[in-house]
Amino acid sequence: MKADQTLDCIGLYCPMPIVKTAQRIRELEPGEVLEVLSDDIGIKSDMPAWAEKTGNEFLGAEEEGGEIKVYVRKAGA
Amino acid sequence: MNEESMTIIVFSDDLDRGLAAFNLANTGASMGMKVSMFFTFWGLGVIKKDGSAKGNKSFMQWMMGFMKRGGAKRLKMSQMHMLGMGTATMKSLMKKNHMPSLPEMMVLAKEQGVKFIACTTSMALMGLEEGDFIPEVDEFAGAATYLGLATDSKVNLFI
Numbered sequence: 519m520k521a522d523q524t525l526d527c528i529g530l531y532c533p534m535p536i537v538k539t540a541q542r543i544r545e546l547e548p549g550e551v552l553e554v555l556s557d558d559i560g561i562k563s564d565m566p567a568w569a570e571k572t573g574n575e576f577l578g579a580e581e582e583g584g585e586i587k588v589y590v591r592k593a594g595a
Numbered sequence: 596m597n598e599e600s601m602t603i604i605v606f607s608d609d610l611d612r613g614l615a616a617f618n619l620a621n622t623g624a625s626m627g628m629k630v631s632m633f634f635t636f637w638g639l640g641v642i643k644k645d646g647s648a649k650g651n652k653s654f655m656q657w658m659m660g661f662m663k664r665g666g667a668k669r670l671k672m673s674q675m676h677m678l679g680m681g682t683a684t685m686k687s688l689m690k691k692n693h694m695p696s697l698p699e700m701m702v703l704a705k706e707q708g709v710k711f712i713a714c715t716t717s718m719a720l721m722g723l724e725e726g727d728f729i730p731e732v733d734e735f736a737g738a739a740t741y742l743g744l745a746t747d748s749k750v751n752l753f754i
Contacts, residue, residue: 529693533622537703540625571599571626 519552519577519589522546528557535561538569539590543574548594551577557584567592586587600629600748602741607754608640608665609673616754617700624707624751631748632704633741634732635714640665641697642711643649645740652668656722658664667697705731712736 525542527535535556546552554565562579565588569576577589601623605616614634623630634642645666652660675681689696697701707709712734718724725735735739745751 530693531694533618533625534693534695537621537625537707540627541709563731571628572626 519553519580519587520551521589522550524553526555526557527561528555530556531558531572532560536564539565539568540572543572543590543592545559546592547591551589551591554588556588556591559586561586561588598629599627599750600601600631601750602745602748602752603630603632604715604751604753605632605634605641606636606639606740607635608670610670611674612754613641613670613697615665616752617697617704619752620704620709621707622710624704628750629645629710630704630708631710631712631741631744633712633714634738634746636717637663639717639723639728640730641667642699642713642718643723644727644729645669651698652722659721660723665743667701672687672698676727679739699723701729701731712740714741716724 566576573593575591580587620630643665672682711732713732
């Protein structure tokens with residue numbers, strides 16, 4: 519999946535990936551996609567929950583080795 | 596957009612409980628929730644300035660203040676403190692795993708707009724004044740203030 523910005527959270531545990539996502543998403547334009555890299559398996563359910571609560575769109579997750587990539591689109595477009 | 600609120604009563608000054616409280620506060624704030632933390636009784640120790648508190652205090656209060664000098668950097672694990680070894684091990688494990696320390700979590704919470712409220716009754720009991728606390732405390736209030744927030748909140752926790 520193509521992303522407009524990438525946030526590397528490898529090695530960080532809850533709540534840091536979500537907190538950093540919340541901070542970074544402010545820098546995106548509405549409609550842009552943020553890719554978040556994590557090796558914390560909790561992100562697969564944390565990110566959809568966060569997206570739902572904040573009104574952003576969870577686009578999906580890809581897994582490669584131990585690395586998980588989740589994609590979120592900023593709302594407001 | 597999310598309009599939900601969360602309140603957390605921080606009753607304890609254990610390091611592990613403090614971490615749990617701030618973990619939840621930070622996560623809630625990152626999800627757009629309005630988060631208020633009410634520090635009462637031993638919980639005041641989490642928001643105390645480092646070092647000894649000043650102010651007019653009776654001998655009993657002074658003793659209590661000395662034994663419980665508090666400040667987020669000094670807090671102990673609720674279990675396995677082991678005269679300091681357990682707490683030190685825990686802090687070292689956290690650092691190795693890139694987990695923020697309690698003071699760092701508190702800074703993060705402030706950046707995300709979490710409100711810190713100190714319980715005035717507990718302060719009076721322990722002989723503490725406003726100047727004994729970190730400047731990040733937003734309000735000095737009582738249970739009515741807390742319950743006013745809690746009745747409107749979706750999530751209310753006692754830690």
